[in-house]
Amino acid sequence: MNSSDVLSLALAVAKVGGGALIINADNDKDGWVRIPDAVESGHAFAVDPKPHIVPLDLDGSDLFELGRKVKTWAEERIGARCVLTQSGREGHGHLWVVLPPDLSAEEFHAALIANYDFPSGSIRRSQNTGRIMTTRPPLSPHRLGYPVALVEPQTVSEALEIFNFFDRRNGLTPWYRQLLREGDFLGRYRMPDGTPARHKLAAAIAVGAIHGNLSRDEYVRLMLDPRNKGGEKYQEIEERSGRAARDLEDTYDNAQRWVQENNVRPGFDPGTVVLQLAEYQDIAEGFHWAGRTGSSDRSVLMELIEISFRHVTIAPLASIRDLHLATGKAKTTVSSALKRLREDGWIEPKSKGAPGDALASIYWLNLQKCNEIRTHSLCPPKNEYVLDNSHILKDHELFRSSKGLSGRPSEIYWKLDRDWLSISEAAKVTGLPKHSVRAALKRLVDFGLAEVDKGSGPKGGDLYRCLDVDRDYLDQLAQELGVFVENEIRRERVKRERQGFGLRSGSIAA
Secondary structure, eight states, X not given: OOHHHHHHHHHHHBOTTOOEEEEOTXXXXXXXXXXXXXXXXXXXXXXXXXXXXXXXXXXXXXXXXXXXXXXXXXHHHSOOEEEEEEOSSTTEEEEEEEOOTTOOHHHHHHHHHHHHOOOXXXXXXXXXXXXXXXXXXXXXXXXXXXXXXXXXXXXXHHHHHHHTHHHHSOSOOHHHHHHHHHSSTTOOSBOTTSOBOHHHHHHHHHHHHHHTTOOHHHHHHHHHOTTOGGGHHHHHHHHHTSOHHHHXXXXXXXXXXXXXXXXXXXXXXXXXXXXXXXXXXXXXXXXXXXXXXXXXXXXXXXXXXXXXXXXXXXXXXXOHHHHHHHHOOOHHHHHHHHHHHHHTTSEEXXXXXXXXXXXXXXXXXXXXXHHHHHTSOSSOOGGGSOSSOHHHHTTOGGGTOTTTTTTHHHHHHHHSOSSOEEHHHHHHHHTOOHHHHHHHHHHHHHTTSEEEETTOSTTSOOEEEEOOOOHHHHHHHHHHHXXXXXXXXXXXXXXXXXXXXXHHHHHHHX
């Protein structure tokens, strides 16, 4: 098998800036590395797919045949592109579905289950978080050496053409696509009295359609699609009078005339900024924020990114007080985190607020950080992972001391995988009450053994993820908390008590 083909296919399906998760012969996770390193190693590995590429498990001959039918349906009925592969054992494979720009993964999953009663367990999507799960890319080795192959199409060049098809296709940019899908999500299209100006929104989407080389008929079809909130006004008109298509055609013609008369060219595209921010966010989320300060640094940076998304900029404006209120971190913690983020090259100060924390500073998000981190592994070297020696670290003094993490925090830390979970999900996994889980996870966050992603849960709640650490880090924590001294005093007391008991026993025997 040509390693360059494996690498090309893995990069084509993996999300921007993503790494590779090595899988050993026992089907256990063996650490994250750079994708080129994973290919070079010859081991089985999995990647996080791009958001618009959905892999389906086809485990068994019956499901594999159903996959062929789904492929035909997806290509003919919903405009998707598909690659069918053999993933190892006979009759086992993956169907990689490359979704068109106007269809989300959630909508595809719902249509798939409704049309084909497709097993939800074979859709590689986390039941807890909704995220697409890591999957072995096409032609990547099987952990037991079973044969892998491309089935439809059979050549690497054709498969790459499919995986990259929608990346090169003309159409709405991400910014205009979001306007179409969600409506005026930033509240930019308003009348002077503040009421929504839906005709202005329609005109903006028309300009985006013209720049994307979409025809007038395609624009009308998208605006009348009930899935698209950007066309709600015209969907209501269509339902009442059936005249919406004519109004939309006029809107498109007026936009086209305005573009031509004013020689408007696609210049600053908010969608480009959104794409850059999404890539930067992916890199930051996948980065290993180590040490006791890692959680604070991550929280502050994620809030800066969130502000950037809201205002479509790479230079967010925020004061220490703003970040303190948004993250729940102390002002001194926020200030220290900003200093570390500057020193580590994540942000650059653009202009500084006046002394005090009430006035805001402007920060540049250093987008070059994406290129820098993609050059290396997204996570620490394997020897920093607690994979083979977890049974040793469970006995560490920190997990047995009341000053440290004894009791519930220790129990929860060792029960949970290193995946993002809500409080409810963690409670189900551990079998413990939610209030106990919440208190324990907050303590783990304080100790740097877990991190929190505020407000990103399915219902707006927080997501938590436990972090792997090494013995040196646990030793440092225990030293700072005085755990070793406490244990030494306890051992000395027990020793004296035993010696005293021996003396008393000797006296009685005499």
